[in-house]
Amino acid sequence: MVKISFQPVSAQKPEKQNDGDKEEIVMSYPQDELVLPLRPKKSPVSGICCLTLGLVIFMSGLIMVSVYVYRYYFTPQVRHEIPEDSLFHCRVMYEDSVYAPLLGRQELQENVGIYLEDNYEQISVPVPEFGGSDPADIIHDFHRGLTAYHDIALDKCYVIELNSTIVMPPRNLWELLVNVKRGMYLPQTYLVQEEMMVTGRVKNMRQLGPFIHRLCYGKETYRLKRRSAHKRIYKREARKCHSIRHFENTFVVETLICDRA
Template sequence: MVKITFQPVSVQKPEKDNDADKITIPQAHEQLVPPVRPRKTYSLMRPHCFIFGLSVIMTVLVMASVYFYRYYVPLEIPEDSLFHCRVLFEDTVYAPLSGRQELEENVGIYLDDNYEQISVPVPHFGGSDPADIIHDFQRGLTAYHDIALGKCYITELNTTTVMPPRSLWELLNNVKRGTYLPQTYIVQEEMEVTGRVRNMRQLGPFIHRLCFGKETYRLRRRNQRQRIQRRETKKCHSIRHFENTFVVETVICDRF
């Protein structure tokens, strides 16, 4: 008689089968968040920021160059607008018995910019200070730089004694071939200091360039009937110059 036996069959599956059948369900927050990618905004903005910054720097440099050129670089003028003058005149105010005196100066006329610049060297006869003078017809101002004192004086342009650039240019061209201008006379104007000038830019580029770094004061004209008292003569100084058919002696009384 044959005996048949059966081995028990295990119902457990191998672990690898369990892992294969396992289903993973993602969480809610994992479904909403997309995969993180590198941002390109910064890389795209960088060239634009660089170009903008470069344009700002270039603009500042251009403006600074224009300002420096306008206020500090002397302008060149054609040779036919430069004049060397020697004028004979009668001093009937202070030296009526001394006979004729001579005034020498260099004149530059800027027709395009509508101003005149006069340089008066140390006079041969004394009694006057060397000076540089600017008559700015565009702004209606006159500036006297007294070289002996190292000071600048600003006043309103007196168009009754100062010829405009075109008229003065024509006058000087008419006598340019001669050594002397026709004999003339002298006119005196009296000025007094009223205060210090703080804002130099309001004077315009030409006067600003002349008076930059110097003590600068404002002037006002005295009444022509008012005479300079003898006690004031030590505080006053004069500048003789020529910008018309006569010589002008500007007497400046400085209280500072």
């Protein structure tokens, strides 16, 4: 017969006891046994959820940034697709008091887009039939209070504060062009001259707003200052100037842009 018992570990060796046919086997075990708690295993599903959530947040931020950039820098380019009643092809007859005895009545053609929602106008003047004027694209941004001229012949941009005494607001210009289209107004008009001087180069293009920024992006862009009437020099050969003739009111405007002397 075998008897198995457990007793605490002690420094003394266990004594062997012989009790007839009985044999006792003594097994020792430690009193304080360290039992570590089992750590629950991480589920792979929770890791996938965290990764998915991070991707969703990242993609949401990317989409918001993309929408912002598209709205403010690319949408104006797409908005050429505006209703037909906001696009006009104008043909205006006018008299030039300087050249009238030689040429008589002259004709000016241009394409005009009226963007009422964004409060700006875009004018495209093709190569004129008679020399003396450059083809150009013009933007009057009433929200920013700025006008930009892109002289296509020079491939340069010029920016100046919008002159509201000459340029009609979008709603008024739209009404005028609708009436002209119906043949109600402006069978013939006259020419008004304005002169501007280049003052310096524009370095920060984004401050000009999205519409002018799109027009002048990648081009040399300069600021202009208007010359007062008594300071004008009417001999064009005495200074380096170029002119842009355009129609944005009940009269034709000749904008003279002169380099600094």
